[in-house]
Amino acid sequence: MNPIERALGILLMLTGGKLVSATSLAERFQVSHRTIYRDIDRLIALGVPVDAERGAEGGYRLASGYIQPPVALTRNETAALLAAMALVRSSRTVPLAGDLASAEKKLLASLPKSVHGLLKEADRIVGIEPIPPDIFHSGTKAEPTEDWQTALDGFMAGILDSKRVRFDHVNPARRTVKAHDVEPYGVMFDRDLWYLAGRCVDTDLLKVYRADRVRNLEISGLFFRPDRKFSIQNLLGGAWLSQAMRRWEQEEEIAEILITPAQAKKLSADWYYRHAVFTPAKDGRILVSIPSTDRARILPLVRWLGPGTELIGPEALRQELADELQAMAALYAPGSPLEKSA
Missing domain, CATH: 1.20.5 (Single alpha-helices involved in coiled-coils or other helix-helix interfaces)
Structure with a gap:
């Protein structure tokens, strides 16, 4: 019997779920214990998950679920x-x-x-139309990278093995990189991006991380007990974003914008801004509080909302917007270069 035939025979003997000793294998194939050890090492090197237990009653067996029964599909x-x-x-x-x-x-x-x-x-x-880029909301488009795929694969492996994962998370708004130790619970796909959901060990909070912002993910040797009450379905419909915004309100600077009730109705239909805080103001308008002062996010929003919108703060953004609007007004004023060219 050649090594390949013997390896296949060993594989078949280990499929029963019971421990098979090296002595039993050596006797079955009439080889030495050392040859059996080499055969087992060869199977492991090929990716076959052989579990080994030491001791007088020890032996080998295949990891549970490695060989599945055949499934007949039409x-x-x-x-x-x-x-x-x-x-x-x-x-x-x-x-x-x-x-x-x-x-x-x-x-x-x-x-x-x-x-x-x-x-x-x-x-x-079979044709699938790709999701077009969302040019209104900054930062919602990302090109796949090797890091992105590694993060997604590693997170899934952590879920399947019930093992913690460690990674660095990049925050482009703060320009920071922070290490995280997470118990992975689930993944979800939203607007052409993958998100990773899990319990942050340091804060004991359920957090959601964009996969394209995760770097250096590795699976730790620490097991955890999965939360049976968790369901990724509970985070869909923007629920995860609403929870995140409440947390960001405690961590980030706030931009405040006064808008009309009609504009509030329009904004509350947006996938992102509907999770901001809408508070009635004394003059009948609505005060919208957004946990971000990123000019690339706030200024396009004010321009899009149009007349009736007032950026209250921060003051630096208010002044930048005022200067921009004055320049635009001058361009459209009678006798302006724009009017002459027309």
Whole structure:
């Protein structure tokens, strides 16, 4: 029996879930203990999850769930899964992308050869329109990077293994990088971006992190007990953003803008600003408090809202906006270069 045949035989013997001793394996294949040890090492090097237990009653067995029973799918069921995979791939970055590719190959292998050619060209028959960039809200567009994929894959691996993850989180607004130790709970996709949800160990708070802002993620050796009450569904519909804004209000400077009730109705329909604080003012207008003083975020918002909008603070942004509006007014005034060119 050659080493490949023996390795396959060992693999089959370890699938029962019970511990199999090195002595039993050596006797079964009529080789030495040292040869069995080398065979086990070879299987582990190939990625086979062999669990080993030492002691008089120890032995080897395959990790639970490594070999799954075959699943019989109809042609339509498999095609539906392939179409769903095309939809997921359209997000540019997906969790465990390498595993998704191998799963797709296995699905194809389960189908009759007569449809292989068609399904291998799924891009020709399934079209997914990409999400256009949101030019109004700054910072909502990001190009996939190796760090982004590593963060997403590592976070998913932490969820599956119930292990903490450590990473650095980049905050572009503050221009800071902060280390985080997190118990990973779930991931979600929103407006062409992936978000990572988990319990921050330092603050004991459920936080959501943009995957493209995570760097140097690694899985720690610390296990945690998953929160069975957690569901990523509870963070959808912008619930995570509303919770984050309440926290940002305690950490960031606040921009205040007075708007009309009609403008408030318009703004409350926006996916982002509807989670800001809207407070009735004495003159009948509405005071909107936004936990950010980033000029690239606040000034475009005021311009978009238009007449009836007053930027109350911060004073530096108010003055910058006043100077800008005066320059624009001069450009449109009678006798201006704009009027002459017309």
